[in-house]
Amino acid sequence: MSNTILDELKKKKVTALIADGQRIDGRALDEPRPLTIDVGVIPKAEGSARIRLGDTEVVCGVKIQPDKPFPDLGDRGIFICTAEILPLAHPSVEPGPPGEEVIELARVVDRGIRESGMIDLTKLVLQKDKSVIGIFVDNSVTDYDGNLFDACSYASVASILSCRVPKWEMKDEGPSRVADEFIEPPIKTIPVSVTMGKIADQIIVDPNADEWQCMDARITMTTNSDGNICAVQKGGENGFTVEQLMRCSKIAVATGAKIRETIKAIGK
Numbered sequence: 001m002s003n004t005i006l007d008e009l010k011k012k013k014v015t016a017l018i019a020d021g022q023r024i025d026g027r028a029l030d031e032p033r034p035l036t037i038d039v040g041v042i043p044k045a046e047g048s049a050r051i052r053l054g055d056t057e058v059v060c061g062v063k064i065q066p067d068k069p070f071p072d073l074g075d076r077g078i079f080i081c082t083a084e085i086l087p088l089a090h091p092s093v094e095p096g097p098p099g100e101e102v103i104e105l106a107r108v109v110d111r112g113i114r115e116s117g118m119i120d121l122t123k124l125v126l127q128k129d130k131s132v133i134g135i136f137v138d139n140s141v142t143d144y145d146g147n148l149f150d151a152c153s154y155a156s157v158a159s160i161l162s163c164r165v166p167k168w169e170m171k172d173e174g175p176s177r178v179a180d181e182f183i184e185p186p187i188k189t190i191p192v193s194v195t196m197g198k199i200a201d202q203i204i205v206d207p208n209a210d211e212w213q214c215m216d217a218r219i220t221m222t223t224n225s226d227g228n229i230c231a232v233q234k235g236g237e238n239g240f241t242v243e244q245l246m247r248c249s250k251i252a253v254a255t256g257a258k259i260r261e262t263i264k265a266i267g268k
Contacts (some may be wrong), residue, residue, distance in 0.1 A: 010210060011210075014214045015199055018204060018211070019201075019202065023204065024211070025054075031206075032205050032255060033053050033208065034054065035259060036052045037049055037051050037154070037158050037262065038051075039158055039162035039266050045159075046063060046165065046166065047061070047159045047161075048061045048162065049155050051151060053147060053150060053151040054145055055145035056143060056146060057142045057143035058141050058151045059155070060137060060140070060155035062163045063136040064135050064136070064163065066175035067132060068130070068131065068132075069129065073121075074130075074132075075125060075128050076125065076132065077119075077134060077135065078121075078132060078136075079113070079114060079119055079137075081106055081109050081110035082137070083102055083106040083109060083138075083140075083141070083148075084138075085102060085144065088142065104235075105149060105152060108149050108153075108231075108233045109152045109156055111231050112193045112230070113160075115230045116230045119185065121186075123186035126168055126169075131170065131175050133165065135163075137156045139152040139155055139156060145209045146211065146212040149193060153191070153192070153193040153222070154192075157191060158263055158266055162266065164183075164184075165182060166181070166182055167183050189225040190225050190260050191224055191230065192223055192259045192260045193220050193231075194221055194256050195207070196220075196221075197215035198215060198216050198217045199211065199214050199215055203247055217236035217239055219240065219245075219248055220234075221252035222252075222256075223252055223256040223257075225260065227256070229249060
């Protein structure tokens with residue numbers, strides 16, 4: 001974002017408020033923004049979702065198809081998650097190849113889902129070492145107002161939960177689609193990421209765009225349905241004390257449990 005005088009004044013205002021235990025949008029320090037989820041928004045995708053986390057919006061689609069397994073993982077299906085920020089999402093976004101921030105975004109979302117064991121990839125094998133089912137999840141950020149890590153993670157998880165996996169059978173010539181037949185995705189858990197920022201030695205949950213520019217450090221923790229932390233990503237130039245990390249872990253578990261109920265409700 002631009003370093004104008006107004007930007008600097010806003011940063012000082014945001015920092016001063018948080019130091020006093022307040023936030024610019026009136027939320028409590030440990031309060032995430034409202035989350036809304038709509039599924040089935042892309043008719044041609046095997047699964048899809050549009051989520052809004054405050055004013056951040058992400059549209060996600062799932063493509064499922066047979067593929068060759070990775071050389072050292074012939075007994076497991078494939079899971080790959082990608083992300084992009086569309087130029088319409090924010091004036092600062094330019095067309096072109098993804099930068100480091102977008103690459104990190106995709107990797108953090110991918111790791112949280114993968115390390116949680118959300119999808120039982122052993123159930124997606126058509127023929128060991130030769131053919132497996134691949135699940136490809138693509139996130140497109142259509143409106144940016146901070147915290148893309150959680151927004152893309154929730155969109156990805158909701159899309160996977162809503163998807164139908166086409167049924168294939170192995171023939172002599174390779175995988176063959178069984179017309180009009182589907183199997184349920186082999187879901188084992190529901191991962192939920194919670195991103196927290198440190199500003200003025202205070203820990204805040206789900207930073208919006210203004211707060212994102214003021215953070216000294218950030219951390220994203222992903223928990224599974226059992227409340228166990230399965231993935232962590234730290235960013236920013238500053239660090240966290242042991243006490244702050246313990247507080248972050250408790251927040252991630254408690255906040256994650258509430259958000260998980262919102263995500264689970266999409267199937268009801």
